[in-house]
Amino acid sequence: MRSAKQQEIMAAFGLPVGALVVSLLVFGVFVAGLGNNPFTAYALMYTGGFGTWFSWQNTLQRAAPLILTALCTAIPARLGLVIIGGEGALVLGGLGAMIMAFHLPGSTPWMGQLAMALAGMVAGGLLILVAGALRHYRGVNETISSLLLTYIAIAVFNHLVEGPMRDPASLNKPSTAALTEAHMLGMLPGMEVHWGLVYGLLACVVVYVLMSRTVFGFAARMVGGNARAAQLSGLPIGRLVLTGCFLAGAAAGLAGMVEVAAVHGRANASLAVGYGYTGILVAFLARHHALAIIPVAVLLGGIGASGGLLQRRLGLPDATVLVLQGILFVVILASEGLRPRACQRTHAPTQSRQTLRERVQRLGRVAS
Amino acid sequence: MPYDCMLSRRALLRSAALTTAGLWAAALPVRAANPTVVGFIYVGPRDDFGYNQAHAQGAAAVAKMPGVKMIEEEKVPETLDVQKTMGSMITLDSATLLFPTSFGYFDPHVLKVATQYPKVTFLHAGGLYQEGKHPKNVCSYFGYIDEAQYIAGVVAGHTSRSGKLGFVAAKPIPQVLRNINAFTLGAQSAKPQTTTQVIFTGDWALPIKEAEATNSLVDQGIDVITCHVDSPKVVVETCERRGIFCSGYHASQAVLAPKGYLTGAEWNWEGVYTDFVKRFQAGEKLPNLARGGLKESMVRTSPYGAAVGEAARQQAEDVRAQLMAGTFVIFKGPLQSNTGTTVIPAGEQRIQTDLSLESMDWLVAGVIGSTK
Numbered sequence: 001m002r003s004a005k006q007q008e009i010m011a012a013f014g015l016p017v018g019a020l021v022v023s024l025l026v027f028g029v030f031v032a033g034l035g036n037n038p039f040t041a042y043a044l045m046y047t048g049g050f051g052t053w054f055s056w057q058n059t060l061q062r063a064a065p066l067i068l069t070a071l072c073t074a075i076p077a078r079l080g081l082v083i084i085g086g087e088g089a090l091v092l093g094g095l096g097a098m099i100m101a102f103h104l105p106g107s108t109p110w111m112g113q114l115a116m117a118l119a120g121m122v123a124g125g126l127l128i129l130v131a132g133a134l135r136h137y138r139g140v141n142e143t144i145s146s147l148l149l150t151y152i153a154i155a156v157f158n159h160l161v162e163g164p165m166r167d168p169a170s171l172n173k174p175s176t177a178a179l180t181e182a183h184m185l186g187m188l189p190g191m192e193v194h195w196g197l198v199y200g201l202l203a204c205v206v207v208y209v210l211m212s213r214t215v216f217g218f219a220a221r222m223v224g225g226n227a228r229a230a231q232l233s234g235l236p237i238g239r240l241v242l243t244g245c246f247l248a249g250a251a252a253g254l255a256g257m258v259e260v261a262a263v264h265g266r267a268n269a270s271l272a273v274g275y276g277y278t279g280i281l282v283a284f285l286a287r288h289h290a291l292a293i294i295p296v297a298v299l300l301g302g303i304g305a306s307g308g309l310l311q312r313r314l315g316l317p318d319a320t321v322l323v324l325q326g327i328l329f330v331v332i333l334a335s336e337g338l339r340p341r342a343c344q345r346t347h348a349p350t351q352s353r354q355t356l357r358e359r360v361q362r363l364g365r366v367a368s
Numbered sequence: 369m370p371y372d373c374m375l376s377r378r379a380l381l382r383s384a385a386l387t388t389a390g391l392w393a394a395a396l397p398v399r400a401a402n403p404t405v406v407g408f409i410y411v412g413p414r415d416d417f418g419y420n421q422a423h424a425q426g427a428a429a430v431a432k433m434p435g436v437k438m439i440e441e442e443k444v445p446e447t448l449d450v451q452k453t454m455g456s457m458i459t460l461d462s463a464t465l466l467f468p469t470s471f472g473y474f475d476p477h478v479l480k481v482a483t484q485y486p487k488v489t490f491l492h493a494g495g496l497y498q499e500g501k502h503p504k505n506v507c508s509y510f511g512y513i514d515e516a517q518y519i520a521g522v523v524a525g526h527t528s529r530s531g532k533l534g535f536v537a538a539k540p541i542p543q544v545l546r547n548i549n550a551f552t553l554g555a556q557s558a559k560p561q562t563t564t565q566v567i568f569t570g571d572w573a574l575p576i577k578e579a580e581a582t583n584s585l586v587d588q589g590i591d592v593i594t595c596h597v598d599s600p601k602v603v604v605e606t607c608e609r610r611g612i613f614c615s616g617y618h619a620s621q622a623v624l625a626p627k628g629y630l631t632g633a634e635w636n637w638e639g640v641y642t643d644f645v646k647r648f649q650a651g652e653k654l655p656n657l658a659r660g661g662l663k664e665s666m667v668r669t670s671p672y673g674a675a676v677g678e679a680a681r682q683q684a685e686d687v688r689a690q691l692m693a694g695t696f697v698i699f700k701g702p703l704q705s706n707t708g709t710t711v712i713p714a715g716e717q718r719i720q721t722d723l724s725l726e727s728m729d730w731l732v733a734g735v736i737g738s739t740k
Contacts, residue, residue, distance in 0.1 A: 047460065054459045058452045158570060162539065163740075171727055172494075172541045173472050192455075263448050265476055269571065273445040308453050312439040312461060318413065 011339050016285075019335040020299075023328045030323060036314050048309035049302030057192045063294075063301030064193065065090075067200030068255035069279025070286065070293045071207055072128065075248040076142070077288035078211055079241055080224035085131055085146030086252040087276025088153030089124035093253025094260040095157050096123025098165075098176050098267040101183060109182045116183070117199075117257050124253020125246040127153055132245030136238050142245075154272050161267055175268035185262035196258030201294065203251055208290035210247075220244055252276060281325065285332050300325065404464060404649055406430055407457035408440040409450060411470035411598075412573060418599035418618040419572075423469040423493070425619065426637025430645050439463065446472035454481045458488055465648050467641070469493045474508065482506045489654065491644055497657045509640065509658035511666030512720045514550035515691050516633030517594075518698050519669050519684045520615045521554020523630050524592040525562050526680030527613055528555070533564040534585035534593035536603050538572045540739045542728045544596045547633070549732045550698050551594060551615075556734055558683060565590060566737030572598040582606040592630065604629065613675060620670040631684075632670035639665045661720060662691045705730040706737075 028038030049059050072086035100119035104112050127149055134140035167177040185195045211217035220240050222230045231237055255275060260267055282300055286292035307321035406427075414424035420442065431438035439461050444450045450473050457463040464487070468478050471494045482490045482503040495510030496502075524533055533555055537544045548566055555562040565588065567581040578595070582603050585593055594615035595603040601624060607614035608625035616622070616632025647654060660666040669688075672681060690696035700717035704710055711730050712718060718725050729739055 048456070052460070054455060058456060061448055061452060172543050174539065174541065259447070263476075268472075270446040270472060273447055273449075304449075305452065305456075308441045308444075308456050309460065311441045312407075312457070318441075318443040 015335045015338060016332060019332040020328070022335075023324065023331045026327050026331070027324045030327075031314075031316070031320075034316065036316065041310060041314060041316075044309045044313055045303070045306035048306030055302075055305060058305040059298060059302040060191075060193045060197055061301070062304045063297040064197040064200050065255045065259060065275040066279055066282050066297040066300060067293055068196070068203060068251045068258070069276045070282035070297060071203055071251035071279075071290065072124075072248045072276070073280045073283035074286065074288040074290060074293060075207060075211075075251070076128070076132070076244050077283065078217075078224050079220050079244045080227060081132070081135065081241065081245070082143045083128060083131060083146045083245065083248055084143055084280050085128055085150045085153075085249070085276070086255075086279045087272060087274065088146070088150030089127045089249040089252035090256040090259070090276045091150075091157045091272050092127050092153045093120035093124035093256025094267050094271045095160065095256070096120045096253065097257035097260050098179075101179055101261075102177070105180070112183045113185060113261065116261055117254060120253040120257030120260075121250035122253070124256060125248075125250035128245045128249030128252070129242055132241050136241045150276070157267075157272070158269065161269070165267075167266070170266075170268070173268060175264075175266045178266045179261065183261065184265055185258065194258065194262035196255070196262050199254060199258060200297075203254065204290045204294055207247070207251075211290060216240070216243070252279070255279075281329060285329065287336075403435050403437040404645070405437045405439060405457075405462050406465045406645060407454070407461065407463040407467065408438065409444050409453055409457075409466070409468045409470070409473070410440070410442045411446060411472070412443060414440065414442045416599040417601040417604075417621050417624065418597070420469070420598070422619040422635040423467070423637055426635075426641035427467070429638040430641050433642060433645060435649060436645060444470075446470060446477065448477075450477045451481050454478075454490075455484070458485050463488065465489050465491065465645065467491050467493075478506060479503065489648065491654070495657065495659055499656065502656075504656070507654045507656050507658065509644075509666075511635060511640075511664075512659065512661035513633050513635065513667045514546045514698060515661040515720070516667045516669045517547045517550040518554040519687055519691075520594060520631050520633050521551035521556075522558050522684045522687055523554075523672070523676055523680045524551070524594065524613070524615055525555030525558030526677060526683065527630055527675060528559075528562065528592045530589050530591050531559055531562050532588070532590045533562060534582070534588075534590040535564050535566045535735075535737075536578055536581045536585070536593065536595035536597060537566055537568050538574075538597045539570065540568055542726055545728045545731060545739060546725060547596050547617075548735060548737075549728070549730075552732055552735050553698060554687075557687075558680070562734060564735045564737075566731070566735055568737070569597065575599070575602045578602045579606050583610070586610045586612055594632075600632075616670055622670055622673065627673075628675065629670070629673040630676050631672050634668050634670055636665050636668045659721070662688065663694060699725060704733040706733050706735050708733075 031038045031041045049055055069086040069090060072089055073083055076083040097116040097120035100116050104115055131142045131146040131149055134145045135142040161176055162174040165176045166174050187194055219235050222235060223237055223240050227237060256271060259271055264270055282293055282296050286296040303321055303324055310316045310320055311318060408427040410420040410423055412420040414420050427438055427440050430436055439457060441453055444453050450468060454466055466488060474492050474494050474496050478490050478492050479502060482505050486505055490506045492508045495508050497506060497508035535548050537548060552564040565585060569577040569581055578597055579602050582593060583606060592613040593607050595617055600617045600621050604614050604616060604621040604624045608628050613628045613630050614625055615630050619634055620632060622629045644654060687696060697717045697719055699712060701712035702714035703712040731737060731739060
């Protein structure tokens, strides 16, 4: 008989890997249905995502923003909140970083980048903080409010970029003025991947430590597990919720700063291309575990990187990659049902089978 | 027999061997007989009945050329993704000529990748090349599609009964304003009192807003609508459903509106791209900046729909002949903006190559709408 601990480890690694294999099989059937050899497709996906040094860089580069935006959903999830406003926080983060850059023209690159990163994190953090505050003080559903706040954030962003902050020289693609070359984030030594990847990895480690090794993390998980019990234990639920939401938004805001400072060199509509939404998928696949986000983001980055090759060599439509992502999402979530009971209990004491809605309602009652 | 469906060991081995061979073959870069590998990259779906489809039609024409292997990738956003797609086409597919077709790919993405791969030629749709500032292996081209919009305007002006036209536009940027102005001036050349109501949706692909805009225009009594968005599909279909006329953009949407489709301003990327590729194969140096209109066959108009009357055809063909001969100027004084200022004084004219047209920030009198 295996011990509970062993079972848990088996489940933690075996289930995702098994789900991945099943997903690939289902995807193979889909590809075969389109009249292509599934093995050719697998081989192409491997080549495009992980087969060469170029492919690896491509994959890691695509994973970098996803790691940060995934944290925007993963951190509040530990508090029992479903936040899907990463896209808005990312856009505002990019905008905040750019505004800061305009006020620091003479700063040293290092100071300038630090200030931009902080400004981006504050801007993104404040947006999600609003969603958290609405949840806590007014009982507004945080999922809906964070999504709607994203629309507002993008509208404000577009207004500023196409109006007051527009560089008059950007005629047919409205943008802000450009960053100076010195303030741009460079590439990691020896590879074509920018520093955003390192920021993401560091953020994941920090969040992991915060969530599993500190009093704050313990309290936050307690709120997520049972808000009423947390309140009865005297935990400051409001402060925990607001802090968690701010940190979540800050992670996505940092992703926005990286997009501006490492890729575009200016803020324009190319910031809102869906990294925030893909981050939600990454967070759910990683089951909101900060360290698990890294491999999941790399996997999705690899799928994205290989999508091009599938299109070019097999003539498959772009949506093929989305189909695989969708299959993965469903299969991984379904595989949760196979998790041994003992493990479920260690992860979410007493509340494991309570539905999310009940949990949210409960939190709402506590809040009001 | 019960065991019929079982695979023999030999068959199993054979299929395993084939699979392995297939895996290797698929994983290797394309190396067959050294055709010129030409890569096309689109920002949206290649069957969008609009901007991307126009380019994809050009790509399809290139694919039919001898000695060419065409590869394409759709829905590539204007982020690092497009840099990686270009890099992937070059390193994994050995592409030597790339067509990154979205306007927003140019700066910083095309410029950066072009510096990394100096032996590859990049042909970008946008006409943004600056001598001395941008890498030499980058070429940028664009067409004066306002010429085709002017002709479409002539047709719309003749066909409209209410004298009220509609224009669904993405953003108030110079290219779009130039199209709105040319369309309106064309219509006013047919009937001077014609007005054009403009609605800006705010972005290039917002189907719901485009449908709402179209419906609200129809509700105002407008009976001909055209647009400048990435995919005119929704606008054209909505017009047809509401029983009014429409004029297309980017590609032909005639099949979507068999009754109401009048004509449309289209790109002729088939001609332009096959010409570029032919010259590239011959080892010719392509021009860094290529621009042209109807005369250079960079743009064209859709064939007239059944609803287009004789007078409209006659005047439209007359204008076309003058544009082809280079004797017609769309933007000439005296020209008033819709805010009452004189934008081109009497006696002056702005020919197509005039750089001041590239930073147009006004709408001509008769256009209802604001550039802000």
